[in-house]
Amino acid sequence: MAETSTAVTKATSKKMRRKEAEALILSAAEKVFAEAGFGGATMQLIADVAGLPKANLHYYFPTKELLYRQVVQKIFQIWLQAADIFDQAEGPEEGIGAYIDAKMEISRRHADGSKVWASEVMHGAPVIQDYLETTLTDWTNGRIDVIERWISEGRMAQIDPRHLLYMLWATTQHYADFGHQIDTLNGGAPLDDKQWEAAKSNIKTIILRGIGATE
């Protein structure tokens, strides 16, 4: 084992291909940006986590902003993926239930990414404002249409679809963004499988009953 150990899996060959190197750096960057925020993160620290010299980072990502932008974009893609579940459902109980499941899974598996996104939005979305105005707006309006259809079909109560969506985002992402607070209140340990299941179940129970989609 001549290779130095790093937090992120490191490639074995001396010379990396673009995609490998970029993925390695993006992964390290996501972690560091999540832990320290954009301003608090340093290229040196990202380099250390990736197990590469700092200058090598600048070879693949010329500036810190560019690296950060790619990290945020990666999250946003994953985030949007959960949308498919919503559309393919035949009713609110199935659609919203599955959406909660999917978003909770993302909160668990991609907590760092969720934090980066939250941080970005909290600071006024300086980097991804255009995404909010285009992709996210379109996505939201599409889902509002679906919910309104469900309401007009009498499959759920008359709820403001927009605020329902905010509620879904808030409750699910909370488990990623405020994971540290939740862990602390859990005695310092991360939620185990059973507790995650309880969290999902609770959210689904309350919201689905709350919107009158279950009886």
Added chain:
Amino acid sequence: MAETSTAVTKATSKKMRRKEAEALILSAAEKVFAEAGFGGATMQLIADVAGLPKANLHYYFPTKELLYRQVVQKIFQIWLQAADIFDQAEGPEEGIGAYIDAKMEISRRHADGSKVWASEVMHGAPVIQDYLETTLTDWTNGRIDVIERWISEGRMAQIDPRHLLYMLWATTQHYADFGHQIDTLNGGAPLDDKQWEAAKSNIKTIILRGIGATE
């Protein structure tokens, strides 16, 4: 005794009293920390916002960390205040309903503070970890007792109290922390009085019905 303080925004007299100066600086710091995060905020920018020379900040707050800590503590106090409403209620519909109202009011009036708190927790609570482990833990356990009593009295469904609290925090704080995203989806304008009322009403409707505290 009689303070001749007139304007909170800017100092009028050449020499300030400690409390005035500290309040002015804390207010500016809260704004800047919320917008830029701890790492992104600079003492120079806080000084500019406060309308004071940078060296003057260091006279009242020796280090950036100390200033930040005070800002976070201030938020936490406001945050805990909303707890009183919870205890004085005679049932879940009144108690949780009023708590949602109170927390939504905080999200609207102290959005910057909420963001600072969120940022702090998201980055692992390096500064206020002790608060999470003591005050917040105690507060949470106390509220869990109240909710469990309501459940045992048959006044609401059997819901995990802990996850219900997380849900209340998540949904209400979302309107502060993700306010920029919400504003963008609102056509770029902040929510007006009517929209805030709709948001509050929606949350209360869904959650109270969801936990079986209303019929």
Added chain:
DNA sequence: GGCCTTCCTGACCGTATGGTCAAATTCAGA
């Protein structure tokens, strides 16, 4: 091997930042 492209990296640079300090200013009370 010879050559070219891609990749790697230590050393370096200008700038911005948190923090210091000593001299100046203000003000309450004697």
Added chain:
DNA sequence: TCTGAATTTGACCATACGGTCAGGAAGGCC
């Protein structure tokens, strides 16, 4: 008015940061 403590401030400093660059190493292809 005088005195001493509290406050204000411009100038200054050491450090750390993002970014650059020149030269070296690795590997594919003939």
